[in-house]
Structure formats: C-alpha cells, structure tokens
Amino acid sequence: MKQKQKPLFSKEICYTKRLRVRTHVKFIMTCSISLFSAMTLALGTTAAVIHHNNYSGQGGGNIDFEITELLPQTGAYEISGSDDDNGENVESLLAVNSDEDIVQDTTDQTDGELNPELDAENPDIIAEEIAPALPAEDIAENYVETSLSYKVYRVKTGDTVGALAKDFGVTQDTIFSVNSNVITSAMSLRINSFLKIPSTSGVLYTVQKDGETLESICKKNNVETAKSEEANHITATEKLKNGTTVFLVGAKMDRGKLLELSGELFKKPLHSAYYISSRYGWRISPFDSSRRTHHGGVDMACPKGTSIYPTSEGKVITAGWSGIYGNYVIVQHHSGYKSLYGHMSQILCKKGDYVYTNNVIGKVGSTGQSTGPHLHFTIYKNDKAINPETKLAL
Numbered sequence: 296m297k298q299k300q301k302p303l304f305s306k307e308i309c310y311t312k313r314l315r316v317r318t319h320v321k322f323i324m325t326c327s328i329s330l331f332s333a334m335t336l337a338l339g340t341t342a343a344v345i346h347h348n349n350y351s352g353q354g355g356g357n358i359d360f361e362i363t364e365l366l367p368q369t370g371a372y373e374i375s376g377s378d379d380d381n382g383e384n385v386e387s388l389l390a391v392n393s394d395e396d397i398v399q400d401t402t403d404q405t406d407g408e409l410n411p412e413l414d415a416e417n418p419d420i421i422a423e424e425i426a427p428a429l430p431a432e433d434i435a436e437n438y439v440e441t442s443l444s445y446k447v448y449r450v451k452t453g454d455t456v457g458a459l460a461k462d463f464g465v466t467q468d469t470i471f472s473v474n475s476n477v478i479t480s481a482m483s484l485r486i487n488s489f490l491k492i493p494s495t496s497g498v499l500y501t502v503q504k505d506g507e508t509l510e511s512i513c514k515k516n517n518v519e520t521a522k523s524e525e526a527n528h529i530t531a532t533e534k535l536k537n538g539t540t541v542f543l544v545g546a547k548m549d550r551g552k553l554l555e556l557s558g559e560l561f562k563k564p565l566h567s568a569y570y571i572s573s574r575y576g577w578r579i580s581p582f583d584s585s586r587r588t589h590h591g592g593v594d595m596a597c598p599k600g601t602s603i604y605p606t607s608e609g610k611v612i613t614a615g616w617s618g619i620y621g622n623y624v625i626v627q628h629h630s631g632y633k634s635l636y637g638h639m640s641q642i643l644c645k646k647g648d649y650v651y652t653n654n655v656i657g658k659v660g661s662t663g664q665s666t667g668p669h670l671h672f673t674i675y676k677n678d679k680a681i682n683p684e685t686k687l688a689l
Contacts, residue, residue: 443526443542444494445473449487456481456557465496468548471556472498481558497526498546502539508532509541518545551629554607560629561606561687562652564636564672565659569597571689572669575682581666591680592635592673593689599640599668601659604652606634606674606687611648611656620671621662626650633678637671638662 620637640660
C-alpha cells in the first residue's frame with residue numbers, strides 16, 4: 296500500500312514564509328502611519344482656520360471688532376472697530392464679565408474712538424474712561440464739563456469691596472451700586488471679574504416714573520444737585536423718562552440693601568454649639584419614610600433651652616402657636632426679608648417689639664411637629680422661602 300507522503304519543511308520554505316509575513320506587516324504599518332499623518336494634517340488645518348476665523352470676526356459671532364492685546368500680564372485687551380447690525384457694543388461686552396478674556400470699556404461715548412489710559416502705578420487698573428463733554432450747542436450756559444470718569448479694575452485674590460473702596464477713595468455703596476450686575480454680595484466677588492470704579496462717590500438711580508427731575512431726585516436723596524448736573528450732562532429741571540439711570544454724586548444706598556450686599560444683614564440665630572440636622576430642600580419625611588417633602592428652612596439641633604437671637608434687626612410681626620412649628624416667631628427685616636424661628640420651648644418677645652441681633656427672642660425646644668430639640672430657621676424674601684445658607688454661613 297502506498298504510504299501518504301509527509302509535508303517537507305525546509306529552511307528555505309520557512310524563510311520565505313517569514314519574509315512574506317514581514318512584508319505584509321510592513322505594508323500595514325506604512326498604510327497606518329500614512330493615514331494618521333493625513334488625519335493630523337487635516338485637524339491642524341481645521342484648527343488654524345477656526346483660530347483665524349475667531350480672531351478675524353468670521354467664526355465667533357456677528358461682532359466685527361479688531362482685537363489687539365494690550366496688557367499680556369493681565370489679559371486685558373484693547374478693541375477697535377465698530378458694531379455690525381446685531382446691536383452689541385463695548386459696554387454690553389464688558390457687562391458679560393465671564394471667566395474668559397473680557398474686553399475693556401474704552402469707547403468714547405461721543406465719537407466711538409478708543410481712549411485707553413493705563414495706570415502705571417497700579418497694573419490691576421486696566422483702563423480709564425474719561426466722560427466726554429457734549430457738543431457746545433447741547434450744553435446750557437451755566438453748564439460745567441463733568442469731571443466724572445471710570446476706571447476698569449480686574450479683581451485679584453484677596454480683594455474685598457471694603458479694601459477696594461479705601462484704595463480708590465470711594466464708598467462701598469459706590470462700588471456695589473455701579474457694579475450691581477457683577478456683585479450680588481461681598482461673598483460673591485469673583486477673581487478676574489471686572490469692576491467699574493467711578494472717580495467720585497455716589498450711587499446709580501433709576502427713574503421710577505416719567506417727569507421726575509434731577510432736582511427732585513437729589514432732594515429725595517439728600518445730595519447737592521449741582522454736582523450731579525455736571526456728572527450727568529443734564530439740567531436740574533429737565534424731565535426724565537421712566538427707566539433712565541443717573542449718577543447721584545455723594546448719595547448712599549439704602550442701609551438695608553448695603554447690609555445685605557456687604558454680608559452683614561444676617562447673623563447666626565444661635566450663638567452656641569449646634570449641628571445641621573436637616574437642610575433646605577427636598578427630603579424624606581421624618582414622620583413618614585414613604586413620602587418626600589420639601590423642607591422650607593434649616594434645622595439646627597442643639598440642647599433644649601439654648602437662646603435664640605434674631606438673624607437681623609427688625610420688628611416682631613408674629614409670636615404665637617402653630618400646629619407645625621409649635622411656639623414660633625416671625626421678624627420683619629429690611630428690604631422685604633422676614634425670618635421664622637420654630638419649635639421654641641419659650642417665646643421671650645411679643646408682637647410689635649423691635650429687636651436687635653443681641654436680643655434673645657426665645658429658647659430652643661421641640662414643640663409642634665418635631666422629633667427632638669432644635670431650631671427650625673427660615674428666611675423669606677418677598678414672602679417666598681429661600682435657602683438661609685445663601686445669605687449666611689451656618
């Protein structure tokens with residue numbers, strides 16, 4: 296019987312097979328490298344086009360501004376050019392105050408020309424805007440050109456409104472008022488945000504109804520009319536339209552509003568040790584674990600009998616009993632704020648009392664719907680409950 300012949304594997308055959316494998320691998324690697332290089336070139340070209348478009352006004356929106364770096368160390372920019380038909384302007388760009396590069400407000404209000412003036416002594420001052428004079432034909436005979444000007448300042452680490460006010464020689468009221476779109480409270484002063492600092496103290500006032508005059512507004516705010524005339528390029532008796540904003544030289548903010556912005560309006564209602572047992576917001580009901588309920592305040596657990604103080608001065612408008620809060624007190628404060636204190640073991644004030652932050656208005660207890668001794672603390676703004684922790688650190 297004929298035997299089946301076994302395959303032969305010579306050195307030459309093995310070498311040929313290895314050579315073919317190596318050739319195939321080499322071909323695949325060459326194709327891969329070529330494809331990767333082509334993709335890299337395409338991506339690089341795309342990025343370069345996008346970069347060019349963004350800086351030339353082609354790919355970053357409709358604003359047609361030429362941007363030139365002015366202060367590399369601060370990231371400030373000088374801008375030139377004009378708006379297109381989208382209606383945006385330099386003022387609106389500055390008002391954005393984002394964490395991205397922000398252009399400076401240096402546009403002359405009369406002719407649109409830029410007038411940057413850098414402060415060599417303080418590199419944090421980006422530019423100074425000098426308020427321009429109006430054309431002679433628009434100025435009354437007794438009109439004096441205004442000396443009001445603004446500096447644009449970039450906030451840096453460690454800055455506070457109080458320190459900036461002292462450095463620039465203006466009041467805290469001034470900085471808060473002029474930058475109300477940037478500063479919602481002293482605690483929210485953001486690093487690298489931009490502030491406009493006027494050359495003199497005062498506050499911005501928005502006309503409440505048609506027909507108000509600068510004279511009547513200044514009288515209501517107890518300030519001299521002549522200086523505000525100069526600052527606003529208007530006469531004392533000119534009738535103003537509702538919504539018009541004027542700068543009142545020497546005026547001050549409402550005391551309650553200033554306390555709120557400076558972070559001094561509210562203080563802790565407990566002056567001794569406590570812990571937060573339940574925060575503001577949705578939670579599992581402490582009385583029925585199958586239900587979720589909205590907690591309209593903060594629960595501050597501490598021993599029964601702990602003294603309770605008003606979070607801010609004000610008038611006691613309620614002192615009594617509730618099926619939910621047990622013994623409770625409500626105090627009316629400045630600027631539409633109220634505060635509620637619930638589950639007291641004792642009430643130590645009465646309706647109509649005017650109380651201060653050092654007056655004891657009650658004692659901690661567990662009355663009403665409560666699972667143990669604690670203070671239920673709520674702050675209301677215009678009769679709507681808000682999270683107390685947005686107004687003070689608890």
